[in-house]
Amino acid sequence: MIAFLVRRLLLVGVVAWGAATLAFFLLYLSGDPVDLLLPLDASPEARAELRRAYGFDDPLYVQYGRYLWKLAHGDFGVSLRSQEPALPLVLGRMPATLQLAGAGLLFALLLGIPAGVLAALKKGSFLELLVMVLALLGQSIPVYFLGLVLIMVFGLKLHWLPISGYGTLRHLILPTVTVGTFVTASIARLTRNGVLQELRSDYVRTARAKGLHERVVVYKHALRNAAIPVVTIVGLQLGALLSGAVITETIFAWPGMGRFVLLAVEQGDFPVVQASVIVFALMLSLVNLAVDLAYLWLDPRVRYA
Amino acid sequence: MQKRWWVFLAAAFLGLAFARGDTLVIAQGVDATTLDPVNHQETPTGNVTANIFDNFYRRLPDGSYEPWLGEAKALDDLTWELSIKPGIKFHNGEELTAEVLKFNFDRLLDPKKPLKYSTYFKPIKKVEVTGKYTLKVYTEKPFPLFLTRLTYLWVVPKAYIEEKGADYFANHPVGTGPYKFVRWVKDQEIVLEANPDYWAGKPKVKRVVFRPIPEASSRVVELLTGGVDIITNLSPEAVPTVEGSGVAEVRSVPSIRNIFIILDVKGEGPLHDPKVRLALNYAVDKEAIVKHVLGGFGVPVGCPLNPYMFGYDEELCKPFPYDPEKAKKLLAEAGYPNGFTFSMSAPSGRYLNDRQVAEAVVGQLKQVGVKVDLRIKEWSSYVKQILNRKLDTDAWMIGWGNAQFDADNTLFTLLYGGTVEGGPPQTKFSYWKDPEFDKYVLEAQQTVDQEKRKELYKKALERVRQGAPWIFLHQQKDIYGVAKRVKWQPRPDELLWAFDMELVK
Numbered sequence: 166m167i168a169f170l171v172r173r174l175l176l177v178g179v180v181a182w183g184a185a186t187l188a189f190f191l192l193y194l195s196g197d198p199v200d201l202l203l204p205l206d207a208s209p210e211a212r213a214e215l216r217r218a219y220g221f222d223d224p225l226y227v228q229y230g231r232y233l234w235k236l237a238h239g240d241f242g243v244s245l246r247s248q249e250p251a252l253p254l255v256l257g258r259m260p261a262t263l264q265l266a267g268a269g270l271l272f273a274l275l276l277g278i279p280a281g282v283l284a285a286l287k288k289g290s291f292l293e294l295l296v297m298v299l300a301l302l303g304q305s306i307p308v309y310f311l312g313l314v315l316i317m318v319f320g321l322k323l324h325w326l327p328i329s330g331y332g333t334l335r336h337l338i339l340p341t342v343t344v345g346t347f348v349t350a351s352i353a354r355l356t357r358n359g360v361l362q363e364l365r366s367d368y369v370r371t372a373r374a375k376g377l378h379e380r381v382v383v384y385k386h387a388l389r390n391a392a393i394p395v396v397t398i399v400g401l402q403l404g405a406l407l408s409g410a411v412i413t414e415t416i417f418a419w420p421g422m423g424r425f426v427l428l429a430v431e432q433g434d435f436p437v438v439q440a441s442v443i444v445f446a447l448m449l450s451l452v453n454l455a456v457d458l459a460y461l462w463l464d465p466r467v468r469y470a
Numbered sequence: 471m472q473k474r475w476w477v478f479l480a481a482a483f484l485g486l487a488f489a490r491g492d493t494l495v496i497a498q499g500v501d502a503t504t505l506d507p508v509n510h511q512e513t514p515t516g517n518v519t520a521n522i523f524d525n526f527y528r529r530l531p532d533g534s535y536e537p538w539l540g541e542a543k544a545l546d547d548l549t550w551e552l553s554i555k556p557g558i559k560f561h562n563g564e565e566l567t568a569e570v571l572k573f574n575f576d577r578l579l580d581p582k583k584p585l586k587y588s589t590y591f592k593p594i595k596k597v598e599v600t601g602k603y604t605l606k607v608y609t610e611k612p613f614p615l616f617l618t619r620l621t622y623l624w625v626v627p628k629a630y631i632e633e634k635g636a637d638y639f640a641n642h643p644v645g646t647g648p649y650k651f652v653r654w655v656k657d658q659e660i661v662l663e664a665n666p667d668y669w670a671g672k673p674k675v676k677r678v679v680f681r682p683i684p685e686a687s688s689r690v691v692e693l694l695t696g697g698v699d700i701i702t703n704l705s706p707e708a709v710p711t712v713e714g715s716g717v718a719e720v721r722s723v724p725s726i727r728n729i730f731i732i733l734d735v736k737g738e739g740p741l742h743d744p745k746v747r748l749a750l751n752y753a754v755d756k757e758a759i760v761k762h763v764l765g766g767f768g769v770p771v772g773c774p775l776n777p778y779m780f781g782y783d784e785e786l787c788k789p790f791p792y793d794p795e796k797a798k799k800l801l802a803e804a805g806y807p808n809g810f811t812f813s814m815s816a817p818s819g820r821y822l823n824d825r826q827v828a829e830a831v832v833g834q835l836k837q838v839g840v841k842v843d844l845r846i847k848e849w850s851s852y853v854k855q856i857l858n859r860k861l862d863t864d865a866w867m868i869g870w871g872n873a874q875f876d877a878d879n880t881l882f883t884l885l886y887g888g889t890v891e892g893g894p895p896q897t898k899f900s901y902w903k904d905p906e907f908d909k910y911v912l913e914a915q916q917t918v919d920q921e922k923r924k925e926l927y928k929k930a931l932e933r934v935r936q937g938a939p940w941i942f943l944h945q946q947k948d949i950y951g952v953a954k955r956v957k958w959q960p961r962p963d964e965l966l967w968a969f970d971m972e973l974v975k
Contacts (some may be wrong), residue, residue, distance in 0.1 A: 194881055195850070200850070200853050200854055200857055203511075204878065205853070205857070205870075206587070206899075207589075207898075209898075211589060212609070212857075217652075244817075245716075246503050247503040247504055248504070248509075257656065258656075258657065267475065274744070286530070313687060316688060316691050317691070320691055321691050321694060321695060324695060328688060328691050328692055328695060328697060329681075329683050329685075329688050329692055330681065330697075331658050338888045388492055402697050412802075415684045415685050416688055417688065418657075418681065418682060418683040418684060418688060419684070420655075420656065420657030420658045421657075424657070425657065427684075428500060428684070451741070
């Protein structure tokens, strides 16, 4: 178990290095940001000066080496836009993103799992059809469109909820629904399929034959086994939640990482983009690790060595 | 416990009436990057700092400037005397004296720590305090733009910065301006409060909040539901929605930005012939483009300048009339009775309906037999091509927002051909070589006498009118959505100066 953890944590390190390298070369391909940073009529001297100041005039391998060396010492560079250290800028926006992703996930679990179980139990009914159609819709509707529709309906027409901003619980509602709908739909469909499959299996027949209450059969036995693929999908969906957050944060003016990164990309703020790519990569690999550990608890047959 | 939770939730839901009252909320696309007024180059940042600080000279809505914190006068071609209005205090009580103003210049001129605005003050050699409220500024060469550059001199406090450091200052600004800084929650809001002791009078709006809302349609909905009072960069498509809302309206102002097509005239092709270039100007229907493509949010213009700029001349800047017959005649005279083909680049999404404008021009030129191979370019690679003079087309569409409000920044930067012996080389945006034009703009750069300078620009504009190095299109308008309760007219310099604003019932 310890060996497994150590190995996995090492792997997280490799992922971070890979992400850092990828971020570096992709940005390098997108070109020298100096042209975008200065106004069109800036003098060639001003451009050369800035290029020198940021080291963009060094050979590629020198820049890459310096970049890795600094990263290894926890130095993510300074934002070209605001001249503040990049990592704190990114981390400072993380709580808002985590809050949104967390709320989205909670929303998805609270709505998706019961809906899935219900659909499985009432197989063939109108209710099942309704859940499945809604799930299909939820999975196919683009986040961007959903956000705008919610704004139009609950903000513009009904005046029920604030449209943008951050602070109170009410500000959280529309973004949460926007970012969580896709995941809710996936969880509902997966739960339904899982529970259906489990309900057909031998141990459920045995449990029923023992005369256990149907509720116990479904929730204690079937659902626990059906939960394994759901946990996998939750882990994977965190990526979807975070990328959905980029768009959601932009629409709702949510002060998180996603919107911040988008702006940094547009403005060629390399250090900020690099810092956020690495932070995102680390977050996702840690979540994957957590998912693997969750299997242990859910399925006693799984053993890591 | 549980009961209380529900009560709280219900209260949260019912607390709908978002009372703005005395607070004016402004939504821009992005947050400020810093609150140091001379270390940024972004309008949204400048809009916030302009309310906290004062500039030494102030820009007026017609594009001209006037003394504000004090006055400057030229003693000779290389010396200026500045005198400060006595009794002006920063929000922390510090007084604005000549020492403080010298600190401002020194800070901008420090070669070790250049600020974003340092470039505007480069010709200054030395600053000398001559009295409590007076100082002298010495320049290396004649600096006719000094007065207009003083509008970039947003004055910061000396003692405060020396005590707290520049980084702290950039996040907790203290100025002499109409509004005091209250708080800045990054990406959420910047809150300012009226400075009741403001030296130029008490501001009418009590509290001003700047909120960054990146998504354009979210900004519109916020305006319509009363969440914000002013939104910037309203798209022409959203104009009917705002106009029909009853709570807000559309206000616009011609901006300092002109849109035009630069012709690469250096080769031996048809564009080398001034007659052909004039023909192209007669063949484009500017009125129709402004009306149908821009929804009326533009003003046709026939020269590189616009009325806000020093050096503008009404006669020489009249739009070329739309006259396809004359265009055809000129083309025939030049030896192209059946037209010709050239290629053109244009950006997409950078200026108001830029792509559609380019397409309209292409369609109109086709009417006189000139075929255009239009290539729409992604902005960052387009900029690269322009700056490196690596454009792969014979013409390129661009917008130029001359924030100096002076002909120099447009005529020299975009058209100077480098033909003057011993003078600077051709600028990277210029594809035209006219020795007479070059002589006039260089001479204007050395002329402190503003009347003489104006004469020189008039002569330069005559050369432009005859040479037609570009296809002149229009001056763009800035469009704002404004709540009806706000008394305010937008300004050409895009500034959102709350001291100009008032909330009415």
